Amino acid sequence: MFDKLRAIESRYEQLNELLCSPDAAANQDLFKKYGKEQSDLAETVSVFRERNALKKNFDDNEALIASGDDAELSMMAREENVALAVKIAEIDERLKELLVPKDPDDPKNAIMEIRAGTGGDEAGLFAAELFNMYARWAVKKGLKIETMSVSPSQAGGIKEVIASVDGKGAYGLFKYESGVHRVQRVPKTETQGRIHTSTVTVAILPEAEEKEVKINTADLRIDVFRSSGPGGQSVNTTDSAVRITHIPSGMVVSMQDEKSQLKNKAKAMKVLLSRLQDFQLSQDREKNSQARKSQIGSGDRSEKIRTYNFPQGRLTDHRINISLFNLVEIMGGELDELAETLRKRSLELQLTSVK
Numbered sequence: 001m002f003d004k005l006r007a008i009e010s011r012y013e014q015l016n017e018l019l020c021s022p023d024a025a026a027n028q029d030l031f032k033k034y035g036k037e038q039s040d041l042a043e044t045v046s047v048f049r050e051r052n053a054l055k056k057n058f059d060d061n062e063a064l065i066a067s068g069d070d071a072e073l074s075m076m077a078r079e080e081n082v083a084l085a086v087k088i089a090e091i092d093e094r095l096k097e098l099l100v101p102k103d104p105d106d107p108k109n110a111i112m113e114i115r116a117g118t119g120g121d122e123a124g125l126f127a128a129e130l131f132n133m134y135a136r137w138a139v140k141k142g143l144k145i146e147t148m149s150v151s152p153s154q155a156g157g158i159k160e161v162i163a164s165v166d167g168k169g170a171y172g173l174f175k176y177e178s179g180v181h182r183v184q185r186v187p188k189t190e191t192q193g194r195i196h197t198s199t200v201t202v203a204i205l206p207e208a209e210e211k212e213v214k215i216n217t218a219d220l221r222i223d224v225f226r227s228s229g230p231g232g233q234s235v236n237t238t239d240s241a242v243r244i245t246h247i248p249s250g251m252v253v254s255m256q257d258e259k260s261q262l263k264n265k266a267k268a269m270k271v272l273l274s275r276l277q278d279f280q281l282s283q284d285r286e287k288n289s290q291a292r293k294s295q296i297g298s299g300d301r302s303e304k305i306r307t308y309n310f311p312q313g314r315l316t317d318h319r320i321n322i323s324l325f326n327l328v329e330i331m332g333g334e335l336d337e338l339a340e341t342l343r344k345r346s347l348e349l350q351l352t353s354v355k
Contacts, residue, residue, distance in 0.1 A: 001092075001351065004099060005048045012038060012045045044098040051091045058084045093344075100350045105206035106172030110165040111274040112145075112204055116153060117180065119198020124157025126183045126308075127200045129331060131161050134174070136333025143167035148267045149257050162271060164207065171206040176342045178204045179305035186311070195311060199304075207270065208277035215276070221245040224261060244268045251275055320345045 015038040018024055024031045061077035061084070068074065114131050116123035138145040144166045151159040165174060181200045186193055223243045241256030242264040253272045255264040307316045308327060315330055315338070316323045322341060324330065330338065 001096065001099065005044070005095065008041055009045050009048060012041045015041070044095070047091060047094055047098060051088060051095065054084055054088050054091070058088065096347050096351055100347050103172065103175075106175075107168055108171045109167070109207040110171040110174050110204055111207055111271055112163045112165055112174065113160070113202070113271075114158070114162075115160045115201045116157065117199035117201050119183075119196065121153065121155040121157060122183070122185075122187045122196055123198040123200055124153030124159060125155060126157070126181075126198055127153075127161070128156065128158045130181060130200055130202065131158065131163070133331050133333055133335070134165075134177070135163075137335045138165055138167075138170075138174075140333055141167075141173060143170050143173070147257070148271065149255050164270070171204065173339065174204045175206075176339065176346070177202050177305075179303045181306050181308065182304060183308045184310065185308075203278075205274040205278045208273040213273050213277045213280070215246070215273070219247050221247060222265070240264060242268050244272055246272060246276065249276065249279065251279075317342070 015034050018034050019031065019038065024034055058081055061081045064070075064077045065074045065081075112131075112134065114127050114134075116127040119126070135145050145163055146166070147161060147163050149160070149162040151161070153159045165171075179202060181202055183198050183200070184195055187196050190196065221244070223245075224239045225241050225243065226239055240259055240261045241254065242261060243252060243254040244265070245252045251272060253268045253275070255268040255271075258264045258267070305317065305319055307314075307318070308331075309316070310327065312325075313327045314323055314325050315327050317338065320342060322338075324338060326334070
């Protein structure tokens with residue numbers, strides 16, 4: 001890490017010289033290019049230099065303590081070094097974050113898709129519980145969550161729910177939740193007390209804009225039809241439901257929760273754009289094995305990322321080999337500890353891949 005930081009500091013100094021060169025003075029584009037690069041490095045260099053100054057102070061204190069010349073000064077130096085060590089450790093964490101390239105999707109809104117997997121009614125019930133867990137967490141983080149489409153299952157569960165999570169940093173907060181979530185518990189209908197295993201699939205996509213994903217309107221087939229299932233007065237009596245098919249990829253998105261055909265179409269397009277962007281990004285990740293290795297999981301919907309063991313009150317995240325024993329609180333939306341651990345581990349992995 002420190003070799004990389006020294007190289008950045010050296011480049012920063014070089015840019016100082018380049019900005020003062022005749023070539024940069026005579027070429028505004030070149031001047032702007034050098035200026036932007038230097039500006040991008042400025043915070044990292046500033047924090048690194050602060051760290052170096054604190055480390056020098058720490059080392060000077062250590063030398064004073066080792067000399068043993070003055071007992072009182074040595075005691076003061078030891079006390080100061082306790083505080084300096086804490087400060088240096090905090091700065092080192094900050095430097096790690098600064099070294100890792102920013103994910104341009106982190107500030108975006110997110111599209112959340114939750115689907116019941118194996119396990120019948122129990123999977124549907126857990127899918128509903130996961131959605132409620134995420135909804136509580138989103139509210140605690142100051143984000144707005146809105147259900148876009150929901151398909152109920154038997155016994156009060158859900159087969160599928162699609163929701164938008166709006167607010168700055170929504171995708172960055174939720175992105176590590178993509179994958180297969182496994183639940184182990186005794187269903188209420190189980191008379192012999194046997195533990196059943198069910199699965200739920202979660203996909204978190206950054207909300208895409210039309211300018212980010214190129215779609216030829218000729219590649220879309222849009223069908224309208226009468227909504228099914230429970231609804232308001234006009235939901236089941238007009239052709240308000242919309243199904244959009246992206247012919248080249250075969251992706252299909254249906255929306256019928258709104259009474260308005262236009263609103264259903266807008267929601268369907270929002271989900272389709274996000275799915276297409278995610279597909280394109282996953283293709284790029286497959287080509288770049290190094291980037292794939294530096295991720296916490298691949299984001300693949302088929303990857304088992306977590307087990308919720310209710311008899312033991314335990315949650316285990318298999319990507320980082322961590323077990324937490326506060327499952328009740330987690331299901332109540334207390335996900336901060338787990339999310340922060342995932343974020344830090346992701347930074348560590350990405351840092352090892354930074355050249």
